[in-house]
Structure formats: C-alpha cells, structure tokens
Amino acid sequence: MAIYLVVRLAYETEDEVTYQFGGADHRFDRAVTIRKADYSVTVVDGRQDAMAVGAAGLAMRRHRIDGVWAKSEIRQS
Incomplete structure (x- = not known):
C-alpha cells in the first residue's frame, strides 16, 4: 500500500506551528499543532x-x- 502525505504550514507563532495535511485527494481538512519548546x-x-x-x-x-x-x-512511500 502506497502512502502519499502532504503537509503545509498554516500559521506560525512564537510558541507553536500549525500544519494542515492531506493525502492524494489534496483536501487539507486536518491539522496538527506542534509546540516549538518541546x-x-x-x-x-x-x-x-x-x-x-x-x-x-x-x-x-x-x-x-x-x-x-x-x-x-x-512524503511518498
């Protein structure tokens, strides 16, 4: 099974970044937020x-x- 994943930066603050992501359908309807400190x-x-x-x-x-x-x-795998 192949995996196709695309992430794009939605916004960035001093403390965190949020990325929207999607698969082959290019629907960026999900997101993850990452705290920069940890x-x-x-x-x-x-x-x-x-x-x-x-x-x-x-x-x-x-x-x-x-x-x-x-x-x-x-990422394609």
Missing part, C-alpha cells in the same frame, strides 16, 4: 491516526535537519 503535538480534530502522526513527524524531522519550519513537505 515538540508536543496536538491533533486539532483529536484523531491520532497514522496520517496525523506522519504529518507531525514530517514537519518535526525537517525542523531538526534544517532548523526552520518548512512551508510544505511531501
């Missing part, structure tokens, strides 16, 4: 499924590598 994650709709975990992980991985919060990111 990388704690809140899934806006409360559904902590593989897509939400993947979206948060993708954003945090990019931040750890580059030191910036990416505007968008795509």
Whole structure:
C-alpha cells in the first residue's frame, strides 16, 4: 500500500506551528499543532491516526535537519 502525505504550514507563532495535511485527494481538512519548546503535538480534530502522526513527524524531522519550519513537505512511500 502506497502512502502519499502532504503537509503545509498554516500559521506560525512564537510558541507553536500549525500544519494542515492531506493525502492524494489534496483536501487539507486536518491539522496538527506542534509546540516549538518541546515538540508536543496536538491533533486539532483529536484523531491520532497514522496520517496525523506522519504529518507531525514530517514537519518535526525537517525542523531538526534544517532548523526552520518548512512551508510544505511531501512524503511518498
């Protein structure tokens, strides 16, 4: 089974970032918020499924590598 995940930065404050995410349908109707201080994650709709975990992980991985919060990111596997 292939996974296609796209995250895009919805907004950023001094304390947190929020990313909208979606799959192949490009409906960005879900979001995760990540606290910058400790990388704690809140899934806006409360559904902590593989897509939400993947979206948060993708954003945090990019931040750890580059030191910036990416505007968008795509993962295909």
